[in-house]
Amino acid sequence: MSAPLKLCKLSKHYGDTAVVDGLDLELAPGRCHGLLGPNGAGKTTTLRLALGLIGADSGTVELLGHTLPDAANKARARVGVVPQMDNLDPDFTVRENLQIYGRYFGISQREMAARIPALLDFAGLAGKADVPITTLSGGMKRRLTLARALVNDPDLVILDEPTTGLDPQARHLIWQGLRRLMAQGKTLLLTTHFMEEAERLCDDISVIDHGRVIVQGSPRDLIKTHIEPHVVEIYGDGLAEWQTCASQFSRRAAPRENSAPSGGSERSERGGRQLCRRCEQAGETLFCYTETPEKVVAELETNNSKTAGLRYLHRPANLEDVFLKLTGRDLRD
């Protein structure tokens, strides 16, 4: 089976800004591919290009064997889309929303009537068929939007931030639904700002920034390749003082760490550097990235006046750490 979606050297400019800038992406069939990136990185534009809604300035899009934009509507017949913002039809009931959406795909009313019970079941809305959309909760609307994306039994489902704004219960329900789709062999392409979501759901991940894919791989590989395995987050009173002290202490204790600077060493704060491989200060918190967390922890556990006001959290590194390392901590508005 060939790639359900293949983007090659794709570029799209708005004025002088390259929103998508030579982007390459290839989805593997039957897998869930996550598109991560800060706001304005080009995720939504990439999806719109992939669907043939807008034309690229250069590069090619191949969607389910069709070359876009010419055969875009043929290709879209086999794609389901969950948009970033709910756009269910407020004038209709749950059932009517599915029925009418089916019409846009040329699905007969009889066929839709046969498909709707399973779709409602999938969305956990079996008892709500004849309820108006306006009475549904945010989570229900989202699930219905997901069910609506499946009316044409698509090969590829594209989801733009499917769980933004949902509570944890609702989010877990969406995740379950997406896993069931993967079990049915469908290919998923999703954007998200929740790294935990990407880590749980995605087989492959592309981190994009400034319209380009900056790294690609499985969540586990990305964590293994791009970041130290442990993180100690330190915060509380006397952090600055402790940093100064700790750096003096560790200069004696661990001189070798100094000679092995990591890629992010420019970002390192002056204190605490010698205790761990890489440090980043974000607001009131110091993030120590290290292979050997014991040293930092031991130092923090030393009971003296310097550590009295400090609190810390030692945890394994996760995808969010990778993401922040690669795209920076600066706000993108």
Place this chain on the structure above:
Amino acid sequence: MINLNWFPVWQRNFLVWKKLAMPSLIGNLADPMLYMLGLGYGLGGLLHEVDGVPYLNFLAAGTLCYSVMNSATFETLYSAFSRMHVQKTWDAILNTPLTLRDVLIGEWVWAATKSLLSGVAIILVIWGLGLYSNFAMTLALLPVVVLIGLCFAGLGLAINAVSPNYDFFLYYFALAITPMVLLGGVFYPPTALPAWLAGIAAWLPLTHAIELARPLLLGRWPDAVPLHVLVLLGYGLAGFTLGLRLTRKRLLR
């Protein structure tokens, strides 16, 4: 228009309308009825005859055209704007195999259909009140009403495409619709206007709509039918084409 991809869009709007058909039809009738009865009897009492017929009979054609224009205009401004901008219904449809062209043709034909419905309601009143001289001729009003609907729906789609919000539509009403109502011959024959104003009126599509409808109600075959038909079709097609281009720029850039 050759394929029928646009039909589900038309159907969607029809199904929504069906839920509110009664209030919608009553609303479509109330306004023109008040015009016709209020002005027809009120002014008619003072005027006796205009162009050789009672004022109420004279006014009927103008009211019909004006209402059909209003219905098509409202549908493509306020209702279409809600679907495009507020509810994002068009965005949802664009993720399916349908194209923006299909969506706009569906909206165009739907607005013309809805204005046909309100036109038919008024024609029923005209028949009921006997405000015509030749029944068979009044049947020719139906295609005229369709033309008026397509004309103003097309123009409305162009305005809708560039509107940032609902308030923007007031400009269109103030600068296009109201002048048309006042100059196009709804309330009096255009011959009453000084030459320079009549010259302006001759460019307005509503004037041509009334030039077709009024004689048909008064029992005469209209003059220069091809000209009026072409003007109405021309405005409608130009509006639609411009609307499609501008909406594409707005939604799919």
